[in-house]
Structures are given as structure tokens and as C-alpha cells.
Amino acid sequence: QLHVVESGGGSVQAGGSLRLSCAYSGFTDSSYALAWFRQAPGKEREGVIGINSAGSIALSDSVKGRFTVSKDNAKNTLYLQMNSLKPEDTAMYYCAANDWVARQFLLAAPRYNYWGQGTRVTVSS
Secondary structure (H helix, E strand, O other), X not given: OOEEEEEOOEXXXXXXXXXXXXXXEOOOOOOOEEEEEEEOOOOOOEEEEEEEOOOOEEEOHHHOOOEEXXXXXXXXXXXXXXXXXXXXXXXXXXXXXXXXXXHHHOOOHHHOOEEOOOEEEEEEO
16 A cells, blocks of 8 residues: 655745655555645645656646656655745645556546645745
8 A cells, every 4th residue: 555744844935945755655566656736725636746657747837947846766755846936835735646647647636546644835925
């Protein structure tokens, strides 16, 4: 069974940066899909960035040019580097995992069966 745990959230002023971490475990072979989602108060959960073992990456238009993702295989950790943060980036950020998600569905929350508890990001103006 897959397991993910997020960390790294916090409060930052607009224009600042944060790096979130997602420690994952339980993948039994080389196939995987990992993604970051976020949910602001009163809004639906939104896909931010997703990757799979085929090398596909999906990125929300709202974070293009500001957010990047990286994966450290030795540490079993997925990172979300968030730069040029805006107040509208304020949300609870979740890491999600599944054995496989095709590229066209990487930002679709129903495609993921395993979720972390979330880490809160607050960006003040």
C-alpha cells in the first residue's frame, strides 16, 4: 500500500519561496504517479503538478513559470519548489500517489487512491 507524508508548509510574503516535500513509500515496481494538489477555503481541490514513471509532467497554467517539481529517488521524496508566490497560492497542499496515472489524467484527483494529510501554505500580501 502506498503512503505519502507532506511537509514544508508555512507562511511567506508575496514574492517569496517555499519548498514542499512529499515522502513516499510502498511502490512495488518502477511504475508510479505522484502529484501535488491544493485546496483553498471554499474552493475545489485543484491539480498543481503531476509526474509519472513514463517521464510525463502535467502542470497547471496557474503555476507555470513559478512552480517546479523534482524527485529524489534515493530519499523517496518528491519536492515542490514554489517561487514568486502570490496570495492566491494560499491553500492546503496535498501529495497524492498511485501505481499509474496516464499523462492526460495527472491533474485529476479521482485518479489517485493515496493521499497525505496536507501541509498548509499561507501567502500574505
